[in-house]
Amino acid sequence: MAPSAAAWLLLCLGLAGSAQADTVLNAQAKALADGWIGRDASALLLQLRVDGGRVQIDEDDATLETRYTWTTIQPAWTEKVYVSGGEFLYNEPTPPSGYRPVFAPIHYRNVEHPPVHRCDISYIADREGRVQRWVANGIQCDEDVVGPQQRR
Structure with a gap:
């Protein structure tokens, strides 16, 4: 294999491996996942x-x-953002001897926020159905991992 082809292959393998990188959980979330x-x-x-x-x-x-994977996603949402307006313009005379303040109309802009992937957590069970290990991937897995409920 030519040196440039070998370098290209190593680069591609490295990029593919980095896309599969697992998330490192904090100690509390790791303990919850380990509980399964x-x-x-x-x-x-x-x-x-x-x-x-x-x-x-x-x-x-x-x-x-068998791999059981839970996915958490923050749904898309719309934010109403102030653009301009609301400034005092003038006092309008009203009969018989009063005044009413007049303000500029307020304008808003809607900002659309896309859905955000938070976490994928997979629990891998053996052929007997016992969970053997877990894998987490995402930006907010620390908040999304749930441990087993304690038996009463």
Whole structure:
């Protein structure tokens, strides 16, 4: 293999690897995620929200593992931003001997904010359905990780 081709291959592999980089959680979020390890995966489905397409379940036929991935997204929203107006213009005379202040009309602009991906957290269960490990990826996983409820 030519040196330039080898360098190109290493660059592509490096870029592909960096796109898959996992998120490092703070100690509290890591402890919550670690709380699922060793538990039955059905507890994940009972405790965590599964409505609205929040969970994706993928089975790996080669390893016989099942990956349960929860995605959290901050929905799109519209912000109303002040542009101009509201300044005092003049006092308008009103009968019989009063005045009424007149102000410039207020103008706003709508700013559309797109949805923001917050976190993907995947719990990987073995063939017996026990959670063996987890993987997190996102900018706000520390706030989105939920641990198992304590048994009473």
